[in-house]
Amino acid sequence: xxxxxxxxxxxxxxxxxxxxxxxxxxxxxxxxxxxxxxxxxxxxxxxxxxxxxxxxxxxxxxxxxxxxxxxxxxxxxxxxxxxxxxxxxxxxxxxxxxxxxxxxxxxxxxxxxxxxxxxxxxxxxxxxxxxxxxxxxxxxxxxxxxxxxxxxxxxxxxxxxxxxxxxxxxxxxxxxxxxxxxxxxxxxxxxxxxxxxxxxxxxxxxxxxxxxxxxxxxxxxxxxxxxxxxxxxxxxxxxxxxxxxxxxxxxxxxxxxxxxxxxxxxxxxxxxxxxxxxxxx
Amino acid sequence: xxxxxxxxxxxxxxxxxxxxxxxxxxxxxxxxxxxxxxxxxxxxxxxxxxxxxxxxxxxxxxxxxxxxxxxxxxxxxxxxxxxxxxxxxxxxxxxxxxxxxxxxxxxxxxxxxxxxxxxxxxxxxxxxxxxxxxxxxxxxxxxxxxxxxxxxxxxxxxxxxxxxxxxxxxxxxxxxxxxxxxxxxxxxxxxxxxxxxxxxxxxxxxxxxxxxxxxxxxxxxxxxxxxxxxxxxxxxxxxxxxxxxxxxxxxxxxxxxxxxxxxxxxxxxxxxxxxxxxxxxxxxxxxxxxxxxxxxxxxxxxxxxxxxxxxxxxxxxxxxxxxxxxxxxxxxx
Numbered sequence: 149x150x151x152x153x154x155x156x157x158x159x160x161x162x163x164x165x166x167x168x169x170x171x172x173x174x175x176x177x178x179x180x181x182x183x184x185x186x187x188x189x190x191x192x193x194x195x196x197x198x199x200x201x202x203x204x205x206x207x208x209x210x211x212x213x214x215x216x217x218x219x220x221x222x223x224x225x226x227x228x229x230x231x232x233x234x235x236x237x238x239x240x241x242x243x244x245x246x247x248x249x250x251x252x253x254x255x256x257x258x259x260x261x262x263x264x265x266x267x268x269x270x271x272x273x274x275x276x277x278x279x280x281x282x283x284x285x286x287x288x289x290x291x292x293x294x295x296x297x298x299x300x301x302x303x304x305x306x307x308x309x310x311x312x313x314x315x316x317x318x319x320x321x322x323x324x325x326x327x328x329x330x331x332x333x334x335x336x337x338x339x340x341x342x343x344x345x346x347x348x349x350x351x352x353x354x355x356x357x358x359x360x361x362x363x364x365x366x367x368x369x370x371x372x373x374x375x376x377x378x379x380x381x382x383x384x385x386x387x388x389x390x391x392x393x394x395x396x397x398x399x400x401x402x403x404x405x406x407x408x409x410x411x412x413x414x415x416x417x418x419x420x421x422x423x424x425x426x427x428x429x
Numbered sequence: 430x431x432x433x434x435x436x437x438x439x440x441x442x443x444x445x446x447x448x449x450x451x452x453x454x455x456x457x458x459x460x461x462x463x464x465x466x467x468x469x470x471x472x473x474x475x476x477x478x479x480x481x482x483x484x485x486x487x488x489x490x491x492x493x494x495x496x497x498x499x500x501x502x503x504x505x506x507x508x509x510x511x512x513x514x515x516x517x518x519x520x521x522x523x524x525x526x527x528x529x530x531x532x533x534x535x536x537x538x539x540x541x542x543x544x545x546x547x548x549x550x551x552x553x554x555x556x557x558x559x560x561x562x563x564x565x566x567x568x569x570x571x572x573x574x575x576x577x578x579x580x581x582x583x584x585x586x587x588x589x590x591x592x593x594x595x596x597x598x599x600x601x602x603x604x605x606x607x608x609x610x611x612x613x614x615x616x617x618x619x620x621x622x623x624x625x626x627x628x629x630x631x632x633x634x635x636x637x638x639x640x641x642x643x644x645x646x647x648x649x650x651x652x653x654x655x656x657x658x659x660x661x662x663x664x665x666x667x668x669x670x671x672x673x674x675x676x677x678x679x680x681x682x683x684x685x686x687x688x689x690x691x692x693x694x695x696x697x698x699x700x701x702x703x704x705x706x707x708x709x710x711x712x713x714x715x716x717x718x719x720x721x722x723x724x725x726x727x728x729x730x731x732x733x734x735x736x737x738x739x740x741x742x743x744x745x746x747x748x749x750x751x752x753x754x755x756x757x758x759x760x761x762x
Binding site: 204205206223224225226228229230232234236238239240249250253254286304 | 652654655657658660661662663664668672673676755756758
């Protein structure tokens with residue numbers, strides 16, 4: 149197995165502010181294997197999403213860079229499909245059409261019309277959304293929208309699937325359903341996935357490795373935790389599993405004892421996100 | 430146990446709902462019809478009262494009754510003119526038959542009827558002119574707005590021009606447009622008189638700005654997430670515009686087009702008055718110059734018609750937006 153499928157080396161990003169460049173993230177080094185599920189966890193504003201956006205190509209690293217199969221990432225592309233936190237479906241298209249837009253763009257020349265239609269249906273079936281294929285996003289619940297968003301990303305057959313807090317806006321039950329679906333899909337397809345999350349249980353349940361970020365400014369990787377739990381994993385059984393609980397408490401200790409977000413520390417991430425917003429708007 | 434044997438026990442909620450339902454219908458009627466009617470009647474009464482208090486050099490200021498009478502007269506004139514036209518052609522056909530009987534095989538030239546345009550002809554001319562000017566305006570404004578919204582550089586280049594040209598009054602444009610059209614439009618195309626071209630161009634120059642500005646804003650404020658989707662998918666320029674940018678900017682573009690059409694209609698009347706180009710504006714100016722005791726009432730008929738046409742044009746734009754727009758639940762007003 150290729151140990152250097154996706155490689156982040158010395159990644160750093162500065163955002164310009166009136167007070168000079170603000171270093172949001174620095175010295176991020178990580179190698180991800182093909183088929184690995186890696187999640188990034190950290191407090192708000194620590195730059196996890198920024199790292200994901202650099203891998204996606206939506207942001208350009210100021211220093212260092214990202215290699216995917218030994219090729220440098222310089223721009224966004226469908227080989228690094230993104231599932232956005234707020235689904236980002238086009239509101240004027242149905243579920244089917246939303247996936248179709250991506251499929252046409254990626255396979256427009258390679259597949260016939262019938263093959264494309266079949267591929268779209270296949271991906272909607274993967275996320276169990278066949279019944280709502282002709283519904284517009286405003287007719288779907290939050291969880292269903294996110295399912296379609298995942299179908300759209302999967303339909304691009306990306307080398308890496310990037311998920312930016314994909315279940316963050318959902319209620320606990322819906323989130324659990326989607327986590328199950330995601331585990332099934334990954335078991336079937338062997339996708340390489342990077343997921344940003346706030347949720348410790350989610351990170352332990354889904355990941356092969358958990359990357360824990362220190363607080364900003366100049367956030368970086370604080371520790372990486374291997375989750376040595378056999379797959380398929382079952383949420384209920386894991387509740388009493390000593391390894392699960394060891395991982396869980398290790399992440400919690402990291403987040404709340406070594407890098408707690410109290411006092412001064414919480415002020416800095418706020419400026420970090422403000423700086424990012426300044427640049428994005 | 431049969432259901433009918435069960436006593437029907439009305440719950441507390443059921444009659445209350447039925448009662449409020451029954452009350453809702455007359456309430457809706459009151460709000461939708463009664464209140465507007467009360468408003469209009471009160472306005473007419475006030476107008477009637479005030480009209481007796483003002484003496485102009487053309488007699489008493491016309492009240493609603495005089496205006497109503499004149500609208501009847503204008504309709505009669507339209508009917509009479511129509512009858513005259515029919516009669517003209519009937520006589521010509523007779524003359525042709527006579528002529529051919531005396532000179533078999535000779536060509537007979539039919540003359541077109543050249544009567545004075547009636548009020549209704551003027552209304553129709555104005556509507557055609559404003560439609561042409563408006564369409565020309567949006568054909569320029571929407572593509573330009575899309576490019577402005579997508580390219581900050583292009584926007585920076587033309588924004589000062591737009592801001593300087595936008596507030597220019599139609600009356601200032603008119604002499605320039607008149608001279609330019611006269612210089613450029615030499616070979617007359619049948620059915621496209623010079624006066625029509627001048628009016629339509631003036632309308633275009635004044636009404637393209639709101640659509641241009643709204644399209645620019647609508648296009649540049651496409652949600653960041655959708656922009657990122659387009660980037661991840663590597664959509665081409667045209668695909669991006671067609672699939673993402675235009676649908677998101679559509680409500681803004683339509684809002685701009687409605688303002689444009691309203692401005693175009695106001696500008697047109699002014700242009701027709703000043704340039705003596707056929708249309709409602711010319712009708713008003715001619716009546717004003719005519720200065721008979723009926724003139725003011727006839728002008729007021731024109732004012733009412735201008736208002737109604739403007740209102741109908743705006744409703745048509747709303748209908749078009751409903752038709753084209755993707756969000757059928759959007760509340761349009």
